[in-house]
Amino acid sequence: MFTLDRSAILGHPRLRFLTDLVPIHEHLDNIEKFIRICYEEQGWHVAQSGRIVALRATDEDRLSSAFKASLYLGKYNDMANTQRFLRSMVAAGHSYEPIRGETVLFLAIGVGKSVYDHLVTYTVGRPTRIAGGQRANVPWGFELPVEAKNPDEYEEELERIRHVIRLAKQDRAEQLQAARAKLPVGYIMPPFLLEFSEEALIKTVFRQRLFEKGAQGATVDVVTDMLNACIAIDEEKWKFLIDYHGPHLQQWEKAMRTLRKDGLTIRDIAERLGVSLDEALDRNLYEMLMETVGKLPPSMWEKQR
Structure with missing residues (x-):
């Protein structure tokens, strides 16, 4: 209750x-x-x-979007597939009509x-x-x-x-x-x-x-x-x-723009992190990019705090 x-x-x-x-x-x-x-x-x-x-x-139990996604994709034999919209449409960047x-x-x-x-x-x-x-x-x-x-x-x-x-x-x-x-x-x-x-x-x-x-x-x-x-x-x-x-999309965009503009190498990323090239080669590249070229400046509200 x-x-x-x-x-x-x-x-x-x-x-x-x-x-x-x-x-x-x-x-x-x-x-x-x-x-x-x-x-x-x-x-x-x-x-x-x-x-x-x-x-x-x-979208109770995700069944309504499942039915609509199946109709959209012409999958008539499995119209209660609650994974279809997420895995076949969102993941592929297709239409969001099923949840519109x-x-x-x-x-x-x-x-x-x-x-x-x-x-x-x-x-x-x-x-x-x-x-x-x-x-x-x-x-x-x-x-x-x-x-x-x-x-x-x-x-x-x-x-x-x-x-x-x-x-x-x-x-x-x-x-x-x-x-x-x-x-x-x-x-x-x-x-x-x-x-x-x-x-x-x-x-x-x-x-x-x-x-x-x-x-x-x-x-x-x-x-x-x-x-x-x-x-x-x-x-x-x-x-x-x-x-x-989610919020990481802004970081991805900033990272990609910076990499394209500055033509950075792994060595450059390592220098920004303050680690050796050998250390950088063994670290997760995604995490290194997010920590450096993908790091966002503070917002106006954060600056005021």
Whole structure:
């Protein structure tokens, strides 16, 4: 039976929840109850990682993509072959049509508005966006930036959120739709839903927000949770896809460009590593290239840390 890991949400070190104004514990109890009724009891494999809950992955047991891949390749006598898409299509660099229509529905709980803004920019391969907090639902608190050096400096932001809630819900002096203009950028949105096709996830969302350096720290945290939830549902599929689209691709490209531009030899690589040529000849060439010509510069966020 699915149980919501509240500690991963309420115990998050950068989250400040307004439990004095918002019945967050009651909301979480209800969300957990109806996840069981609406998803788990209907046969879906629900998986939580941190602040993300994957409610529904449509490629159940990988059979839908197996059927579609078999039809695509004209293999009618073995259409439940769950390895065919990965081994015969991904590995060969062929079409991703078999998972283009397969989606994963994510529920985000305790996630700040800035992260939502980063994710909602993706429209290709995103059939669902449900964000009640963009209407009249109250914010749940404040999310400290990953880069914050003085957390106490942000207490006033929490008070601004309290003021907005009181203004709209207690004093009824303003409608929340108007009062929310006073909210700080980092307010915690009420739970929201985003659904992406699996192709969009591996080729775009995970690549740009996770595999490539430069994404904002809080967004990296949440997208990491999204990927880990996918892995919890189908480890073989997602680790296979990561092998063909993961963070090492940037290193490969940098290494190949440098080797082509500078015409380096094994001796040059050995010198960069500070080892003798004989040592280099006995070492793993791939690892040496990744340590030298494939090494990426630090991102803007890493430099700031």
